[in-house]
Every structure is written in C-alpha cells, then in structure tokens.
Amino acid sequence: MRANRWMRDLLAEADLTGLSPADVPPGFRDVVAGGWSVTASGARVLTALHAGPGGAFFDRLAEETTVNGRGMTDHDLPAGADTGDGTGDGPGTGDGGAVGAAVGAAVRAHTLLRRCLAYAAGCLRAAEETFGDDAVRAYVVLSPDGTDDGLLTATVTFCTPLPDVPPYIADLEEAQDAAVAEISVRDRPGPAPDARSCAA
Structure with a gap:
C-alpha cells in the first residue's frame, strides 16, 4: 500500500480489527457481488456501476475512473460535533463541546476508513478472480467536504495503471488537502471480503 502522511496517520490511529464484509454498506455490497466487466475499449469496470455505452472518454484510465469512482456512504455517521453515542454532545461552549467535536470527528473518520477499506478489499479480490492478475488498484481518498463544518467525506475509485497513460x-504526497491511499489486492488490510460473502 502507498499512502500519504495524512492517510498513514489515519491508518495508525484506526482500529481495523475484524475488518469484514459487515463493514461494507449494503449498496456497496451489491457492487462487489456484481463483479467486473470489460468494455469495448478494454476498460475494466465494476458491472453494477456501468450503465452501458456512454460518452467518449479520453482514454481507458478516464473511463475506468469515471465509472468506478463513488462516494462512500456517510449520511448515518456523526458530524464532527456529534459523537453518535447518544450522549448528545454538541457544539456547545467550553471544553465539553470541543471534546465532543473531536470524538465525533474521530468516529466519522475511522468508520469511513473501515468502510472504504472493506469495500476496496472486496472489489480487488473480485477483480483478481475475474482477470487473473493484480493489476487493478483502489484509490481511497478522505477529505473535508468544503463546507464551513469541514466534515470528512470519502471516495473509492478503481483503475488499472497503463504503461502509456x-x-x-502520480505523487500521493502532493495531495496536501486529503488522506490518500493506493491499494492493490496484495496489500489490502484485514480479512478480504469477497463477492460471495458480500452478497450474503
């Protein structure tokens, strides 16, 4: 796995114990179970995300990243000032609000990371079974949403490195405003959720 400093810090802080298909949100389990296809141009795409013939793409990489990129489910996760544990910690004033915000932000970040890594593991395992190689890469990106609250959001995108593209x-360390990881099927963390278990 390649990761920039922010992602390395998140990985060091996160509890990835027992990472499993249960960490993958239901809609994304369907994507894993749907497997992979190859388009007319040779692009490797997740079947459930491919809507059929579409517009022209600049190259295979553009086609793969367009089709295979999705934002991870986060509507059920706490905002930064909400711990999600029923304590009701809100913005408030004083140290209590600050602590609640910090805990809520950590819960959100770590849950997003678990979801993304479990989803990536399932899709990468399915790609290896379909194509017989480990060429497909997953890019997990966590970054602030651009609002005043700066809520952390996440995306997972799959593509295949090409020699002429x-x-x-190119340089994960240049991503200063996001936590970024490049993952192959060989270095996915935790137990690998596969298509069969994600379909259950």
Whole structure:
C-alpha cells in the first residue's frame, strides 16, 4: 500500500480489527457481488456501476475512473460535533463541546476508513478472480467536504495503471488537502471480503 502522511496517520490511529464484509454498506455490497466487466475499449469496470455505452472518454484510465469512482456512504455517521453515542454532545461552549467535536470527528473518520477499506478489499479480490492478475488498484481518498463544518467525506475509485497513460495520482504526497491511499489486492488490510460473502 502507498499512502500519504495524512492517510498513514489515519491508518495508525484506526482500529481495523475484524475488518469484514459487515463493514461494507449494503449498496456497496451489491457492487462487489456484481463483479467486473470489460468494455469495448478494454476498460475494466465494476458491472453494477456501468450503465452501458456512454460518452467518449479520453482514454481507458478516464473511463475506468469515471465509472468506478463513488462516494462512500456517510449520511448515518456523526458530524464532527456529534459523537453518535447518544450522549448528545454538541457544539456547545467550553471544553465539553470541543471534546465532543473531536470524538465525533474521530468516529466519522475511522468508520469511513473501515468502510472504504472493506469495500476496496472486496472489489480487488473480485477483480483478481475475474482477470487473473493484480493489476487493478483502489484509490481511497478522505477529505473535508468544503463546507464551513469541514466534515470528512470519502471516495473509492478503481483503475488499472497503463504503461502509456499518466498515473491516476502520480505523487500521493502532493495531495496536501486529503488522506490518500493506493491499494492493490496484495496489500489490502484485514480479512478480504469477497463477492460471495458480500452478497450474503
């Protein structure tokens, strides 16, 4: 796995014990179970995300990143000032509000990370079974949503490095405003959720 400093810090802080298909939100389990397909141009795409013939793409990499990129489910996660544990910690004033915000932000970040890594593991395992190689890469990106609250959001995108096309993200360390990881099927963390278990 390649990761920038922010992602390395998140990975060091997160509890990834027992990472499993249960961490993958239901809609994304369907994507894993749907497996992979190859388009007319040779692009490797997640079947459930491919709507059929679409517009022209600049190259295979553009096609793969467009089709295979999705934002991770986060509507059920606490905002930064809500711990999500029923304590009702809100913005408030004084140290209590600050602590509640910090705990809520950590819960959100770590849950998003678990979801993304479990989803990536399932899709990468399915890609290896379909194509017989480990060429597909997953890019997990966590970044602030651009609002005043700066809520952390996440995306997972899959693509295949090509010899004649610049990398999707050439230098992860240059991503200063996001936590970024590039993952292959060989270095996915935790137990690998596969298509069969994600379909259950």
